[in-house]
Amino acid sequence: MAALRTVSGNTGMISLFLLCVIAAAKSDEQVPLVAWASDGFALSPVNAPSAGHTVSVEELESHLNTALSTTPHNLLLFLQDKLSVDDFTLYGGVFGNKQDSVFKNLEAALLSSSLWLPSVSSSATALVSTLLQNQIDAAPLYMNPDTLAQLRLNASVAALLVFRLPYSGGADMMSTKEVLSGNDEVIGQVLSIMKAQSVPYTAVFTALGPSRVLEEASPAVHSVWSRSLLQSRREETTAPKPPVEFKEKGSTCILLWAEKLVVSQYRSGKWERHDFAPKTFGEGVAPDLSGSSCNETHSRLVLNYEDVLDYRSFKLIFVMNRRHYKVSARHWFTMDLVHLEYDGKNATFNGSRHIYAPAEYSYRCESVSSSRYPQLSPHSDKDNANDWQIFFDDFQIQGFNVAGKDFSYASDCASFFTPGIWMGLVTSLLMVLVLTYGLHMIMQLRTMDRFDDPKGPAISVPQTE
Template identity: 30%
Template sequence: MEGVFRTVVVICSFCFVLSTKVPVLLWSPTRSLVDLPQSNAGKTIVSTDFSQQYLKPLITGKDGNLVVFLQDKLSLQDFTQHADVYNPESDGGAFKNVKGFMDELSSLSLPSVHLPSLAIDDIIKTFKGKVHQVKDHDASKVDLDHQVPNLIIVKLTSISESPNEAEGFKKNDEVIGKVTGQLAKQGVKYTALYTGQSSQAADPGQARRKRSLLSVDAAADMPVTTVANGTLFNSSCIMLYFRSINVDYMNTTYNISNPKMVKNATYSCDNTTASLSFNYALGQLNMMMDLEMAVSNVSGYWSISNASVELDSQKYEIIMDSVSAPVGFSYHCSSLARLTGNTTDNNFTVSFLGFQLQPFGLTDHKFDDGWDCIPFFTELIWMGLLSMLVVLLILLFGFSMLTSVITQDRFDDPKGKTITVNVSE
């Protein structure tokens, strides 16, 4: 696979790489990787597809040994800066060993995968063989069981904490070469995987906020502003936008669209859970809305696990489990109409117009790609397809009738004798 780093960078040189979209490199000295799906230019593989289509086939069978080299950050820009990718005579720069493996062995490069570390964590929890953590980057001390698959995890030195980024990548590359060499001496059949937890170094202040699960006042860290005729909640880990909220209560409709109506907005979040609360003053009526969101480690999707609205000291649970998207995507819907909950009170519904939400994986206070609520086949598309199907059946029936018409094979000659056809004919 000559020039794999140049190929990867050229394919995605115009891609906007977010912190959750990480490149993954695979190689194996003992098996072919041609059976794995190829990644098209510009395509991002979600963590669930990465787990099902790439990781699980690699850990099947007693020779399904997978070696995972995981570091804190890895991006295409890292290869551009430190691998000397534009030099045809380059030996790989800081990625000398990795480049050699990718060029000489059966290999596969995936330029953009959403949270591959999340998929790896899921595989570790469900792995039916033996999981080994390599200590001190010495694989010779690992006791491998050759009768079952082995999952070997090698945590590389943190790049963000290294005083020199290029030297950090170089040392990790040497560790990769050392560990694979030790496995080769033991005659282990394996497939190696090299990736990172994110494509950008974590901001220390932001990392502290996430670990301590702070709950802060909106005026301090969560500005509420008007953007494109709507209300925007913009924090370090939760973003919510809507044009308006319509509340039907006691035969009266209340419209919420002015951000100045927001009172006491607070939020809290970590890597797997998040919550958002805000109050509205609707004249004499006070409304409080709570949204709780969580990430499923099984599916790799986040969703609203609990949502409630409190009106006049009466709390209503509303069903918003349809608000779900892969981690690293925002959820978008033009209209979430007439949401109700598990209550017998039919005098209460909530509708969101121009709704967009993202609780995890934010980059520079911007929404990531939208996961739209409209499915691929809408009701209008189904009606169009059914109408076309009916027309097609009518045409087929008409053509079949035409083909069954028998052309007569006898004709009268005005100068000759009249044709007489017997009844038997």
């Protein structure tokens, strides 16, 4: 028996490998999967995949091994031909009256803990039978409720029972609803038989492929340990981190925010980088703003740090000025300089040519850099700016006319004629030129002045030597 079990395990692994190779060529369409256990048992918690991630074959195997590690080894696999998350939305009463749901038996079974994966690769669900088979070293038995009722199962002997369920995906939506309702009745009958025989079980419900192609990305992939069927909890969106706020005489006069504040120094033949954002933004983070100042024409924001890039003292300084320009007849502010002060040394970058906005607005840019497409350039060759690089991601700053704790309307650094707009204009121009040339050629067509009459004399064309 031990030898047979070893051979069976090796055969299962070989089969799984071959099926994985075959399934790799298939497109990974998304199929939901739900698992639960009989009363008195709970699935082990599974680390939820990241939002928008489609579970692969290897990940599904890991999730099943973890979730089913503490549940009975009498496995029930309800394998439907096709299934999508939209089927639960349309026919499950998620947004309507739950009395109209066609998944009543499935909902009742999920009153205990359950594992819900809305987005699993169809190539992975096609192998779910093999994954379960390898977990308990038992060959699958394809059953129906009538056959199951005639069997006497042993709770101590592992078994894998597979129930194939149809799906109707035609234009008649009522027929699809009736088929799904019939499938739910099959699930109810099977679970009733297992309960009548006092056999604990672990059940998995999924499909071989999707019933429809979703136009949008599937919902976030995560596990649900609750009493609700497929009403998957949306991950709470994290609130944006508050900006740095400098106050002068009790009123805010400078605001700064960035996703990343990266400063890199070239030494020992490589670039060493440091991101100041975690020490600058976030709840409970209070950066040292000593040395900052502001008035109607000049603003200076100083961010003080310690023990950065092996420097005991490091300062990141933003210098902004407000001026009146006669040509535009309005006030503008510019971020003239960005200073780096570290242990008595300096590195200064000039940004006045690219970083500017009306004085009533804030300035925002997706990327502010001193290297690629630089908005910041070394201010002088006499300091150490050439040994440093600056990169600010999702950068926004306002040094004048700040009202409250919120930024004013943002003047974005993106120009109107973006590369996409230029491509569209050039393509349209080429199409207009081709159309104009075609119309010109058609207008140049002329009919013949004379036609050859077979009953009359032939038209003679004089030839010249």
